[in-house]
Amino acid sequence: MRQFSQLLDGLVYTRSRNGKLDLIARYMREAPDPDRGWALAALTGNLDIKAVKASAIGEMIRARTDPVLYEMSRDYVGDLAETVALLWPKSEDQPAEIDDGSLTLSAIIDRLHSVSRAAAPTVLAQMMDHLDASGRFALLKLATGGLRVGISARLAKTGFAQAFDLDVDDVEECWHALTPPYTALFDWAEGRSDRPDPAGTPFFRPFMLAHPLEADSVDLADYAAEWKWDGIRIQIVGTGKETRLYSRAGDDITGSFPEIAQAFAAHAVLDGELLVKGEFQGGEAASFNALQQRLGRKAVTAKMMADYPAFVRLYDILLHADEDLRALPWADRRPRLEALLPSLDQDRFDISALIEASDFEALAEIRAGARDAAIEGVMLKRRDSPYVAGRKAALWYKWKRDPLTADCVMMYAQRGHGKRSSFYSDYTFGCWTEDGELLPVGKAYSGFTDEELKWLDRFVRNNTLNRFGPVREVEKSLVLEVAFDSIHDSKRHKSGLAMRFPRIARIRRDKPAAEADTVEGLRKLVS
């Protein structure tokens, strides 16, 4: 268990993605079977043990320790599992903070799988006595379901792939043919057998991505144009029996959008944009802000589904039945997608329309006139492009709408993370109200060069008015030109506004703070 608990501790404290991948990779190479398979299941969220309720843990600790001391500790630490892990009084004959090595991760999981709810607290208490504080924390998190160490399933799989020099997409392809503790997967990774056969399972295929358009124009004879929608990219994988939804990172998000998966019965793999319908858009696609209400939720209520009904605007087709269409040119795939559409649920699926334009100039005009809240820009796809993983030069381009800008005043600054931890690199900025007060309208931590960052850091240090923990309030004298993709109504912020993708476009040292924009002016840009 110590290897696993040390891995979890490392993942909690390591900030960088590469650092996390290294930790996972090393564990996957070094840990014994079947422990590492169970660890992979736990990290990818495929371990479902709910033998123990949080309330049972509270009871367990109250039986072992003074309730007043427990409450004081809980108040100080905050997290229940951590409090109990730290507080756990061992029997007198055991050395204090040592994992005695008698419990393996797989033994713990076997026991938790088989234990009844009634017996769980006793069994858990016996196991706690053999572990150190990290081990007890890991055990309690496993037993109550949900490790919450801040890594996605995709990252865990990437770490696994890195350990054995595999391509993570190859791992992904066979993932759904496997069950914990993934013996067949490790056999393949270490060269003892062939790759497990994924046939018949709904597995993820890597997305095709686009480069930003940098050329002044392209020839529309070679490129088709369609709208770029401001939702989240989604892959729908149906086997006819089962349907799964994957995010761009390859994470399984079926649970967050069950109505989409249920409405899809086809045997096909499709690429599209997940959006929600908005009342104000007359049933058309709403802004990203509305979709955000549905993101990152494990359980979704009927009310959420009714208030923010999800649908998918389809872009492409990768497979139909057992036929792989990815090698076909886009111009041949598009009719196949159009042909499939009538068989799909019209409430949940439509197709991203092509933009008809006589030439590139006309297209630019259409793009400039687009006012739809859910439009992020234009996509340009080479008519002969196959569907290939990743970003391939000159096949697909994204041509985003020109960003909006506003002149705002820096109000607060906060230190960044990792390499930026010694820099004040996160800035909160505001605009003027009618009463001549500054109201925060957003926060940005990108867009500037390294040189500009040094300058901004110095500005913050030399113009600090107040300190609140890691945050500094600064003299309201510096104007920042902030660029953002769009701006929306928001109940979360005092200004009632929320920017999408705000970044620092320019530092306006030349402009007096009093001439920065007003909140009213910003409100006129709301889409």
Place this chain on the structure above:
Amino acid sequence: MPHWIEPHPTGIYVRPADAWIDPSQPAERALVTHGHADHARGGHGHVWATEETLAIMALRYGTASGTPVGYGEQVRMGGVDISYIPAGHVLGSAQILLEHAGERVVVTGDYKRRPDPTCKPFEPVPCDIFVTEATFGLPVFRHPDTGSEIDRLLAALHAHPDRCVLVGAYALGKAQRLICEVRARGHHDPIYIPGAMERMCALYQDFGIDLGELRPATGVPAKEMRGHLIVSPPSALNDRWSRRLPDPITAMASGWMRVRQRARQKNVELPLVISDHADWDELTDTIREVAPTETWITHGREEALLHWCMIHQMRARALELVGREDEDEG
């Protein structure tokens, strides 16, 4: 409660001796347990402390008139016999034993019970009133074995030869102890320290504590520090000078590191639970061992230790002293 010793928010007043223990305001006559800033302040008229503590105070506040009192020696002041007993906290740290009118009072200052290569170990002294600290006075604080924490530090150092490990450790005590502990685990490479720590380390070495080869961390090319250990005060961990270090892994040696959220708030990647204070088990074991008639609990989480004394049917009270916290915590 004897009438000759009085707890005040600004320190403990010993009436017959007309002297204050660890006063937080300038006093004419001060008895000082150890050199940390929340116990030893500048501006006193005359100070009684161990030779080491006086040297530390002289370094921090300039020369003050002081009378050195060795461990086990006794000075008599207005009918009170005063002795300094090792507390095991940092170099020169002492408990102060006061004997008057047939009563014995021990004021611990800060203390710990586990071995520390930089100072003499804590000696329990039977007494009537035991005035104990309670920095880690909650049962969640149980410090792990120091050796295994040092091993984690060295493992991180060896696993990343292209980077460096930057450890935050209090400039007085923790830093020197940490250096001695890594030396004891066989690490003899040069260790880099910022200029602000040089004089304190030199003071330790003057008292015969071997810290091995120390080099200044400033004015050195980043390349040279790759694969090396850098020890700095915690407040300087994320400061500007650290930008020049070669991709540092940020570590911190403190008892607070036991709580995940505390470590994460401080941007620490490698939390090391190494403390110069007694943990919960040491606090409660010490009270049992000393077996006083009454325990007074000062700075820290007094409530929990007070509750523990109550359920074990021991007399106890909490003193409210001001301005007592780990120095360099902010």
